[in-house]
Amino acid sequence: MKRHLSILTVLLALAAPSSWPAASEPTDKDIYEFSDVPLETTVKHPDWFKNDSFLDLNDDIQEAADAGKTGIIVYFGQQRCPYCQKLMKIDFGLSDIAEYTRAHFDVIPIDIWSIEEVTTPDGRTLTQREYAIALNTNFTPSLVFYDTKGKMAFRLRGYYPPYQFRAALEYVVDGFYHGETFASYLERGDHSRIFEAGDLNEEDFFENPPYALDRSHFPADKPLAVFFEQADCHACDVLHTGPLRKEPVQQLLASMNSVQLDMWSDTPLITPSGERTTARDWAKELGLFYAPTLIFFDENGKEIIRVDSVVRLIRLSNVLKYISSGAYRKYPDLQSWRASRDL
DSSP: OOOOOTHHHHHHHHHOOTTSOOOOOOOHHHHHOOOOSOOSSOOOOOTTSOTTOOSBHHHHHHHHHHTTOSEEEEEEEOTTOHHHHHIIIIITTSHHHHHHHHHHEEEEEEETTOOOEEEOTTSOEEEHHHHHHHTTOOSSSEEEEEETTSOEEEEEESOOOHHHHHHHHHHHHTTGGGTSOHHHHHHHTOOSOOOOOOOOOOOTTBOOSOEEOOOSSSOOSSOEEEEEEOSSOHHHHHHHHTGGGSHHHHHHHTTSEEEEEETTSOOEEEOTTSOEEEHHHHHHHTTOOSSSEEEEEOTTSOEEEEEOSOOOHHHHHHHHHHHHTTGGGTOSSHHHHHHHHHO
16 A cells, blocks of 8 residues: 555645634545445434525525625435445545635525425425436535526535635635636645546556557547546545455446546647647546546547546446446436335
8 A cells, every 4th residue: 555645634734724713624434435235214404504595596696695704505315325324434524624714605405316406506496306406416425606696606526535625615705716626726726736547457458559549530449448546646546555456446447448537647639639738738637636537438539427526336336337347328417216126
């Protein structure tokens, strides 16, 4: 196992303004190494969530504005979601994050399977399930930030560690979303380290360079999985020593072309859409800010889905089954496919 330093330290420094009280950070094991089997008990939300909302989000936005807040966060969750539990216990379990969130946002909970209606900021009336599908949430927890004008400011799909979650809160509160991507915001905040290419975890199923991934002129015979990683990355190590060691996962990946890229490297490549670039520039164009990020492309080079948050075995397996089965051709999002399997 490689030595793990400082991307975490850098982000902590960026995302913890001096006005926030010191918090005891969870360990890497707390964040990354857990079972994502559905919970036996339902997830409990903090009592400061706006559980009494009538689910007219324009009213909720106005109430937040009247209270001098930045806006609202719509939280998309599931009752027995282990990733949602991590958000509640790890991130919102830290007093500094909970207090900062409460000071700047009202949090409105949504159940992605509920048929209860919600009125969206653009005036549509949808079931909570329809709303979740319309926003292509795919993974829970998903957080959608709206400002006081009803504009979607930012979104997070999946569970993120506290240091990145703090940065996301500040990114919206300080209005940086108006002029730059979150990836750029994080990179700009790092004045102490130059990201350099380094040794990554190798796998036999990764294809060797040169990376000519163009599918725009002639369709490929398999979907493509692109693993964007970085050196000195604990989450990457956990992915390789955990889920990617499982034979069922390797069998599913055998039905795809798989490529691993260092997201900070100048490795030349041709993208699935036929553009010549480097791994670093492509990652920037894609707005990537989390490692590892897995992006899946169809036979014609169109992005199908990305996994850019903490992922464990069950979630990764579901995504791979969705891709390898060809279900993405019939179901444009993971949630619709999962719903069809429960019928």
